[in-house]
Amino acid sequence: MIHTRDAQDALGIAERQWEFLLQDFGVALSPDKSIENVVLAGMGGSALPGQFINSWPGLSVPFEISRNYDIPAYVNEKTLFISSSYSGNTEESLNAIEQAKAKGAKIIVIAAGGKLAELAKDGAYPYFAIPGGIQPRMSTFYFLVAFTQIFEELGLAKEGSLAELREAAQWLNGESRKWLPTVPAEQNQAKKIAQDIVGKNIVVYSGPKLFPAANKWKICFNENAKNIAWCNQYPELNHNEFLGWTSHPIEKPYAVVEIRSNLEHPRIQKRFEATEKLLSGKRPSPEIISAEGDSTLKQLLWAATLGDFTSLYLSLLNGLNPTPVDLIEKFKKELG
Numbered sequence: 001m002i003h004t005r006d007a008q009d010a011l012g013i014a015e016r017q018w019e020f021l022l023q024d025f026g027v028a029l030s031p032d033k034s035i036e037n038v039v040l041a042g043m044g045g046s047a048l049p050g051q052f053i054n055s056w057p058g059l060s061v062p063f064e065i066s067r068n069y070d071i072p073a074y075v076n077e078k079t080l081f082i083s084s085s086y087s088g089n090t091e092e093s094l095n096a097i098e099q100a101k102a103k104g105a106k107i108i109v110i111a112a113g114g115k116l117a118e119l120a121k122d123g124a125y126p127y128f129a130i131p132g133g134i135q136p137r138m139s140t141f142y143f144l145v146a147f148t149q150i151f152e153e154l155g156l157a158k159e160g161s162l163a164e165l166r167e168a169a170q171w172l173n174g175e176s177r178k179w180l181p182t183v184p185a186e187q188n189q190a191k192k193i194a195q196d197i198v199g200k201n202i203v204v205y206s207g208p209k210l211f212p213a214a215n216k217w218k219i220c221f222n223e224n225a226k227n228i229a230w231c232n233q234y235p236e237l238n239h240n241e242f243l244g245w246t247s248h249p250i251e252k253p254y255a256v257v258e259i260r261s262n263l264e265h266p267r268i269q270k271r272f273e274a275t276e277k278l279l280s281g282k283r284p285s286p287e288i289i290s291a292e293g294d295s296t297l298k299q300l301l302w303a304a305t306l307g308d309f310t311s312l313y314l315s316l317l318n319g320l321n322p323t324p325v326d327l328i329e330k331f332k333k334e335l336g
Helices: 010-020 048-055 091-102 114-123 140-153 161-179 189-197 211-223 241-247 266-278 296-317 326-335
Strands: 037-041 063-066 079-085 106-111 127-129 201-206 229-233 254-260 287-290
Touching: 010 140, 010 161, 010 296, 037 091, 048 063, 048 140, 048 211, 048 296, 079 091, 079 114, 079 140, 091 106, 091 114, 106 114, 106 140, 114 127, 127 140, 140 161, 161 189, 161 296, 189 254, 189 287, 189 296, 201 211, 211 229, 211 254, 211 296, 254 266
Parallel strands: 037 063, 037 079, 079 106, 106 127, 201 229, 201 254, 254 287
Antiparallel strands: none
């Protein structure tokens, strides 16, 4: 059944994702002390890796992710502007890069081809060519490598970040084998979670450190499993969404997934526990996932990869092929 429904071998791609963290783009950059801020313009899976950077390794200058046609008003010649689009043809990214050019920003392009690749060549901008042939949501780790290299070589992230990422890749290889299709459900956390949440509307919660992974779960539930899903993070959700559960009968078709980290602020960890206590009987009992790894980076990679496998198994349980995103393609045509 798996091979019949997973015709494009999305599970095989998930298995190989750790290798993406070893990608060599063949591009070298020099430190640039004139950069005062960074803007990453991208959508969907091409912007998501920027959230990872905020959690790890972090930057020494202000960093904003722009998911829009227009760029922030402060962009100028001291701004590093990264245009990120897997296809290279995302209309929001194409519009944004033209604005960045007009403002004299320092531009770098990351794409698998398309019009952005042509613009990079015409403008002599550094170009990080992402390997093609997969869905954008499965290319997160390629983009993460590119971002990490860019920020370290420009002097905006700590020295040794790229080496740390490469080392974590080898560790992730061993961890992700626990979730392969050949591992039975009794020993396979990804399969067990998928079985528990099938048929439900899914809400994914985490603390700030692992929120990029929680957002990736949400995206992959949407695109792989074609399943409605939302995500939010502590402490913000305790100021609003927390109350929303009190008016929803527990029998409603929701599933709650909580991705927890022992590296979060102690008050964040206490919020998980207090929320579970106060919402007992008001929401479904959460699927609690304790992230593995001895660093924020490893926990991010571990949680993100577990989410990929879980969403793919959920897609199969939903009776669907995880790869196509036909409705998105129809939407693009509708826009014209």
